[in-house]
Amino acid sequence: MSKKRYYVVWNGLVPGIYHSWEECQAQIKGVKQALYKSFASLADAERAYSGSPYDYIGSKNQADGVPASTELPSEVEQNALAVDAACSGNPGSMEYQGVYVGSGTRIFHFGPLFGTNNIGEFLAIVHALALLHQKNNDMPIYSDSHNALLWVKQKKCKTKLERNAKTEEIFRLIDRAENWLRTHSYKNPLLKWETQKWGEIPADFGRK
Secondary structure, eight states, rough: OOOOOOOOOOEEOOOOEESSSSHHHHHTTOOTTTTEEEESSSSHHHHTTTTTTTHHHHHHHHHGGSSSSSSSSSTTTSSSEEEEEOOOOOOTEEEEEETTTTTTOEEEEEEEEEHHHHHHHHHHHHHHHHHHHTOOOOEEEEOOOOOHHHHHHHTTTOOOOOSSSHEEEHHHHHHHHOOOHHOOOOOOOOEEEEEHOSSSSTTTOOOO
């Protein structure tokens, strides 16, 4: 009978510690420059996950791994998700995405769909919360939207967008997101990305 192994994923869809190779594979499949390694004990895996992957996989060539942590200020949490939205017109064609701060890897993307930028920011945070909840991962979530962070805390998307046939699809997503917030709890810190101090959030679409 094979011994139990624990798998650390530093750079993958959702970084973390996984208890089977199948779970680990799901996080690294299709991810360019994925960083992962197996360990014989949970304690070893936890110690490795809290440190640098290069201490365990032996490569210090940044071209072969995650970007150097010096690219972001020391006060920025690297093991976190950053979310952002973009909208062509407001309202208009809206999309949002989530990016792992430590590597810049895109974790999820949604859209385009007719809506507003604030709605997209709100939905992106809830999407990140729901995804991390599924993975039992309480890493922080960064957003540069004060309104979206407030709406999530209030469990209500306080948009002024009119609900009609054109916007019905986005409002269905809003209803689902609000219901998720009412029926779930989470430990993930929701953090404000300080654009003036740190530059654009890693999830920015770069269209300014």
